[in-house]
Amino acid sequence: MSTSSQTLREADSIHEFFNLVATETLALFEHLEFEFLTEYDVFAPARRGRTRDHEPAELFRGFLHCYYKDIYGVRPIARELQNTLVWLGCDFDRPPSRDAVDRFLTDLEHVVDDVFDRLVEQAAVRGLLDMAYRIDSTDVRAMPSDPDASKCYDSTAEEYYYGYGCTIVSTGAKIPIAAEFTPAKQAPEETAMRVTTDALAVAKPLWMIGDSAYDTLDWHDYLLGLQIVPVAPYNPRNATDPLDIEYRVEDRIENYSEDVDLKQSTLDETYNCRTQVERTNDAVKDCGLGTLRARGRVHARAQVFLALCLRLVVAITNHERGDNPGSTVITV
Template identity: 75%
Template structure:
């Protein structure tokens, strides 16, 4: 019975690796053998596939990942020549820390060339829970859930069928202006949308100015708490357009209708959490960040795989 389960689990994740190019991982020196003259025992693409399989099966942490990859069917279907040791897993994860942003960007590119992005971007932050033994995490308040949690935060930009295209790992869920601007710039580097949606936390003058200068319409609810002399508007962009352009007009109904589609970022957050965001067992901030980006990578891989198989890329699991 156990072998039947492992066979089903391993063969289910095989499609995750069929249509994607992970060979670019070989370009990074951080995965080179530890000593001079030594040969590489396991290739980075194969170990990356191993981690994707484990996260897909809700297996997190170096010890559980090592145990999972000891099963012959699993390591074989992930492309490994033999089961990796825990030291190998630790070294790979440490090396991945240095390049995980680039790996995520490469997968975003693979989603983009398949036409999975659309003209509407949404930005939001979500909580990332950590284990109690992670001394680098802290207690934060999640105003959406109205509860305190121990962990970090993650700011995401998503588009299309729950596709994350830019992200940053933060100390808390609440996003500061610097992070908001950096993640927004990363998203615009992928492609230029028509709309950029954010909640009232993104009622930031520089954020609006930057997007409008790039030809993007930002829609974020006006936050009257930011001034002693509040304006009679619903969205900050109304004031910007009235002040800087006499030829452009946006109806209130269009702004409302467009903003209501911001729920897509919330579905993306849920999908990424289903891929392991906030379920890691890392003890430090750097490892926790790496595990968060692994979850983001898995979400992209699932979307691309479903698309390649003719299924809905917005599905959060593979269709058997």
């Protein structure tokens, strides 16, 4: 550590200094603690050999800062964390080395989905969820050099690309509450059921909204069994004898319930809220779910869940500061 850095660190006016140069990074960490990371065995000090130079909470804050600034990859992140204001703002005692950054990311890959779940709990505690959940899959574009990426086709842009997929359940102001990384954008029914179950473990909504890809009997019957109304357009191509209905739930209610009457206008109005999940997907892409810089499925999955974590942290931060939790930026 340089003499100037020591002086800055030891100065009595350090808090005034940070107030003077308030940044989004400091705001990101103002209302959340990440010390729970020490509960994971993967971050426990090794019984033998070199001890950890930095606490996992410090490094996690460093990654969140970099992702917020659109900085990805071990080398660029390590380089950014050499900036004095940055590593002090992330609460490091000294800037981390590239090896420390790489080692932390490798360890984080084992638990990053659980870390995401912990942050979802923080959003739920703050009342950021509502009574309608939306489910959708989105593309996660990768570099053509990624050996694990699938060759996919984007019918909207009429182009091929290399990448993966991510199925997300969202609610409230662009709040992702469950997700699964998939080999391609189009995910199997098992993935939809698994992500739906994960979302319901957070809290029970009144509505569950999806596009026609979720027009399956198992998904509908599972939700109705929990007294949740599934709203997905009926896909006549799924049946040899198509029904005269707009939504699959109309048929399920007619066959299995005598005292429930849902007007189609109500279903239409509810389904119109589905576009919220698309805005959530865009918000998460702003947080790093866009073009991946990582290579390989394991590294790509870690970047996806880190982006999901950052989206939650930004939403919680804006909520605590009295700003719009749906915004992807923090105003200081």
